[in-house]
Amino acid sequence: GEDNDSGHRRRSEATRQSTVRHFNISPKKIRVIHNGFITFPGVPHKVEAPARFFLFAGVLKERKNVAGIIRAFALFAQNNATHELLIVGKQGGAYAESLLRLVRELGIEERVQFTGYVTDAELAYLYDKAQAFVFPSFIEGFGMPVLEAMHAGVPVITSNNGALAEVAGDAALLVDPKHPEDVAQAMSCIASDSQLREELTEKGRRRAA
Numbered sequence: 001g002e003d004n005d006s007g008h009r010r011r012s013e014a015t016r017q018s019t020v021r022h023f024n025i026s027p028k029k030i031r032v033i034h035n036g037f038i039t040f041p042g043v044p045h046k047v048e049a050p051a052r053f054f055l056f057a058g059v060l061k062e063r064k065n066v067a068g069i070i071r072a073f074a075l076f077a078q079n080n081a082t083h084e085l086l087i088v089g090k091q092g093g094a095y096a097e098s099l100l101r102l103v104r105e106l107g108i109e110e111r112v113q114f115t116g117y118v119t120d121a122e123l124a125y126l127y128d129k130a131q132a133f134v135f136p137s138f139i140e141g142f143g144m145p146v147l148e149a150m151h152a153g154v155p156v157i158t159s160n161n162g163a164l165a166e167v168a169g170d171a172a173l174l175v176d177p178k179h180p181e182d183v184a185q186a187m188s189c190i191a192s193d194s195q196l197r198e199e200l201t202e203k204g205r206r207r208a209a
Contacts, residue, residue, distance in 0.1 A: 054130065056089075088117075136157065
């Protein structure tokens with residue numbers, strides 16, 4: 001999507017409940033219509049990528065919990081020497097700069113790559129090659145990237161609450177986005193268990209469909 005994160009309004013039961021709570025509107029006046037799913041057009045375009053990597057794709061904003069992903073990967077990397085982390089999305093601004101500093105402070109510069117913006121065709125290639133898609137946002141209105149990853153057959157790690165849990169169902173590993181150690185444990189499970197990866201791939205494709 002544009003800037004690797006669509007700006008469209010997403011519809012979910014979680015969004016409905018939030019609207020009712022904040023605006024004191026009767027639940028009977030709101031009907032949830034989930035988003036349709038559109039696959040990436042064209043043929044995936046090859047880009048440079050590590051042999052084994054976890055992938056985040058989206059705008060680099062605090063609500064996306066990118067710092068939490070980086071902290072989780074640092075914990076995971078203490079006991080793993082084979083995987084890297086790719087962070088895809090348009091860079092710029094104070095939060096993005098803080099992420100670069102965090103990577104340096106944690107001593108994982110050689111294991112984390114910031115790709116900047118990529119095209120849809122390049123993102124499709126990265127989805128196809130990733131070990132898992134990591135998307136534990138604090139808040140989302142829907143969570144289309146989760147379905148994009150599932151459709152591509154990549155296992156998903158995402159948040160255990162709100163719209164993301166609703167969209168993912170039982171087809172992803174659900175984690176507490178406030179606890180990097182939970183995300184790190186999910187990374188370890190996926191990295192070490194090929195059967196789990198196959199199960200999540202199959203469930204994810206069914207879920208996206």
